[in-house]
Amino acid sequence: MKTLVIAATLTLAGSAAFAGPIDGACLQAGRTADRALCGCIQQVADATLSRADQRRAAKFFTDPDMAQDVRMSDSRADEDFWLRYKSFAEAAEAYCAP
Numbered sequence: 105m106k107t108l109v110i111a112a113t114l115t116l117a118g119s120a121a122f123a124g125p126i127d128g129a130c131l132q133a134g135r136t137a138d139r140a141l142c143g144c145i146q147q148v149a150d151a152t153l154s155r156a157d158q159r160r161a162a163k164f165f166t167d168p169d170m171a172q173d174v175r176m177s178d179s180r181a182d183e184d185f186w187l188r189y190k191s192f193a194e195a196a197e198a199y200c201a202p
Contacts, residue, residue, distance in 0.1 A: 126158050148200065
């Protein structure tokens with residue numbers, strides 16, 4: 105029984121490691137119920153985006169028009185963010201594609 109409790113705890117702790125803004129937005133958007141895919145995308149986000157960039161990018165899941173606004177913006181900060189976001193998206197597609 106003790107071994108089962110330890111295994112369950114480690115499994116839950118491992119799942120919590122994926123929790124982040126991108127992971128949560130991915131699951132809540134309803135486009136996929138694949139927790140592994142959303143977790144993979146979060147791992148790529150952790151490796152390529154700051155936490156602030158992750159929070160900003162997570163909003164794109166619920167408001168895709170926001171992504172278009174950022175992409176078309178003349179703001180240097182938005183342009184810099186878009187380049188980081190684009191690199192993240194390309195890496196996530198390459199790393200997490202089934």
